[in-house]
Amino acid sequence: MLQHLITQDEDLRMVPTDRNHLAVAVDGLREDLRALSAGTDLSQARVLARWVGIGLVTLGDPHEARVFLRQALDLATASGNIRAVIATELNLGDAYRYADEAEAADVLYRRALDTARSRHPELVDFALQHFGKHLLEQGDLVSAHAHLREALRLRIAKGDAGLIESTHAALGRVELLIGRAAAGTFFPAAGGAEAAQWSRRWTAWLQSRTTARIPARWAGAFPAMRDTVRSLTAHERVHPRHLRDQSFPVELLAAMEQEAEKALAADGYLHNGKWNAAVGDAANRFAGQVDLAAVVARSTGLEVEQPHNGVYIAYLEEGHFLDFHVDEFGFGEANLILCLRHERLPSAHAVSTTVFIGADGYRECDLAPGDCVVFDGAVTPHGRTPLSAGESVILISFGFRARGRVALPATHLPVAPH
Numbered sequence: 001m002l003q004h005l006i007t008q009d010e011d012l013r014m015v016p017t018d019r020n021h022l023a024v025a026v027d028g029l030r031e032d033l034r035a036l037s038a039g040t041d042l043s044q045a046r047v048l049a050r051w052v053g054i055g056l057v058t059l060g061d062p063h064e065a066r067v068f069l070r071q072a073l074d075l076a077t078a079s080g081n082i083r084a085v086i087a088t089e090l091n092l093g094d095a096y097r098y099a100d101e102a103e104a105a106d107v108l109y110r111r112a113l114d115t116a117r118s119r120h121p122e123l124v125d126f127a128l129q130h131f132g133k134h135l136l137e138q139g140d141l142v143s144a145h146a147h148l149r150e151a152l153r154l155r156i157a158k159g160d161a162g163l164i165e166s167t168h169a170a171l172g173r174v175e176l177l178i179g180r181a182a183a184g185t186f187f188p189a190a191g192g193a194e195a196a197q198w199s200r201r202w203t204a205w206l207q208s209r210t211t212a213r214i215p216a217r218w219a220g221a222f223p224a225m226r227d228t229v230r231s232l233t234a235h236e237r238v239h240p241r242h243l244r245d246q247s248f249p250v251e252l253l254a255a256m257e258q259e260a261e262k263a264l265a266a267d268g269y270l271h272n273g274k275w276n277a278a279v280g281d282a283a284n285r286f287a288g289q290v291d292l293a294a295v296v297a298r299s300t301g302l303e304v305e306q307p308h309n310g311v312y313i314a315y316l317e318e319g320h321f322l323d324f325h326v327d328e329f330g331f332g333e334a335n336l337i338l339c340l341r342h343e344r345l346p347s348a349h350a351v352s353t354t355v356f357i358g359a360d361g362y363r364e365c366d367l368a369p370g371d372c373v374v375f376d377g378a379v380t381p382h383g384r385t386p387l388s389a390g391e392s393v394i395l396i397s398f399g400f401r402a403r404g405r406v407a408l409p410a411t412h413l414p415v416a417p418h
Contacts, residue, residue, distance in 0.1 A: 001029065001051045006058050010196050012133050012170055013098065014058040026055035046075035050088055053095065062098040069095055082119050086112045090130045097134055109134055125154035129167055136174055145174045156269060164269045168276070176309075195329045199378070201416035202232065203325040212355055212383035213321045218362050230359040231414045232326075232379055237402065238300045238334045240356045240375040240382075242365040248290060248338075253370060255282040257340040260312040260394050268314065274322050274384075275314040283310055283396060296334050296374055296400055304334050304400035313337075315352060315384060315393040322384040324357060327377035332399030335377040339367035345390040352391055357381040367395070379413065 005022040009015045016022040033048040050072035056065035069092040076084035093108035113127035132147035148171045155163040205228075210221040263277035270276070293306050309332070315322070327335070337354065344351050353364040354373055357380075364385070365373050375382065387393065 001047075002026070002055050002058075006054075008166075008169070012136075012173060014054075014094070016058055019059070022055060023059060026052055026059065029055065042075050042079055043081070046072050046079070046081075046084060046088075049075065050084075050091060054091055057091070057095050057098055060098075062095040065095045066092065066099075082115065083123065086116050086120060086123050086127065089115075090127060093130060093134065097137065102134070102138055105134055125151045125158070125163065125167075128154070129170065132174075133170055136170065136177075141174055141178050145171070145178065148174060152269060153267065156267065161270045165271060168269050168271050198413065198416065199326050199328045202381075205416045206324040206326070206357070206381050210324060210357070212323050212385050215355075215362075215385060222357075222361055225357075226359070228417055229357055229381065232381070233357075233359050235379045235413055236376045238296070238302055238374055238376040238380075240358070240363060240365070240373060240380060241299050242367075243295070243299055243372045243374065244368075244370075246295060246370065246372065248286075248370055252282070252286045252289065253340060256286055256396060257369075257394060259283065260314070260340055260396065263312055264314050264394075274320075275316065277312040277314070279310045279312060279396065283312075287398070292336060292398060293400065293403075295372075296336060299374055300334065302334055303403040304332075305403050307336070307398035307400050308332065309399045311397050313395045313397055315387055317387065318389045318391070319386050321352070321386040324355075324381045324383040326379060326381055329378050333376065333378075333402040334374060334400040336372055336374045336398045336400070337367070338372040338396050338398070339369050339393070340396060341392065341394040342368055343390070343392045344388065348388045348391065350385075350388055352387045352393060353385050355383055355385055367393075 002022065002025055005017050005025060006014050007017050029048050029052045033045060033052060036045050036048070049068045053065040053067075053069035053072060056062070056068065069088060073085065073088045073092060076088050089108045089112040093105045093112065096102075096105035096108065109127070109131040113124070113131055116123040116127045128147045128151035132144045132151060135141075135144035135147060148167055152164065152167045152171060155167055209225050210217060259280050259282035260277060263280060264275055268275045268277045287307055287310065291306075293304050296302060296304050342351075351366055353366045355362055355364045356375060357363075365371075367373060384393075
């Protein structure tokens with residue numbers, strides 16, 4: 001009913017896409033609920049009360065939301081609709097969590113999860129997702145990670161890209177905090193939502209003007225974009241560089257390729273239009289034995305720490321492409337993409353390339369296995385052109401923090417045009 005008016009902020013909490021529209025919609029549902037006659041099917045009243053509660057939580061009124069969610073829960077219980085009981089308990093748990101009443105939220109989440117496991121297995125991933133975010137907010141990162149990994153496995157089996165993306169966002173948050181805790185470094189969350197919004201607005205503007213899917217449009221589209229793109233890329237800390245002949249140990253590259261293939265097949269998830277998978281021991285061994293920070297420094301002049309994160313990326317089907325975008329700031333001040341596999345047919349007239357938009361136009365990098373490219377993903381528009389028939393690409397992407405520097409805040413960068 002209200003899904004199109006609700007999104008998530010940087011803290012993974014529900015917020016309105018348009019506050020005024022959501023408030024009007026919630027008021028409309030309340031009127032509909034009041035107007036129901038005594039003989040009306042109770043299931044309709046339950047649905048209306050539940051969505052009024054969800055809307056009020058999103059609007060920042062979790063206390064009033066609980067009145068409606070309790071009503072919905074009572075109706076679900078009275079009708080014997082266990083599926084609705086589970087869903088409403090999760091929403092009521094959110095209302096308590098948003099009101100900083102963690103103990104009450106914990107009881108509801110645990111009860112919903114237990115009931116889902118025994119009565120409605122198809123809802124287990126939803127219960128794990130809500131409970132995992134609660135554990136994250138309580139600082140129990142290990143348990144949060146375990147719950148969200150299980151949710152991701154179940155959602156990959158379902159094949160719902162939207163659900164997979166939602167769980168990946170929560171997992172990414174947990175893994176970022178785990179990494180910071182392990183490194184003994186902590187960064188303020190203030191400004192995170194603003195930075196994410198800045199990245200989304202620039203990405204939306206880029207994709208409204210051009211596309212990596214149709215290179216034939218580039219020449220005609222670029223002159224009108226030139227000055228705007230220059231205002232953005234003027235802040236690059238690393239200009240895109242295609243690096244060949246790095247002499248990386250062949251056995252380490254082969255081990256990562258095998259690890260990536262297995263991880264993608266077992267736990268791959270869609271993120272920003274591409275297949276991703278978590279890195280494992282092979283990638284960690286590679287990063288431990290190869291001085292990637294020195295590779296970045298030699299090629300760019302930017303002194304960076306060893307990579308603080310990494311992810312496998314794959315493009316596996318004909319026509320698969322990645323449209324132009326800019327990354328969020330959390331991945332690092334420098335990015336290095338290393339090609340592990342690039343299979344293509346000898347007869348192919350075109351191959352898929354990593355492509356960047358710079359102040360002077362488009363730059364394509366045809367990465368062969370062992371090649372890499374370094375760039376600043378936060379302010380350099382980038383994407384991938386479509387795969388031809390018989391083509392597949394597997395990459396690993398590393399993120400680096402600049403040594404001794406504070407990350408560039410979005411507030412110091414140009415605002416995306418309308």
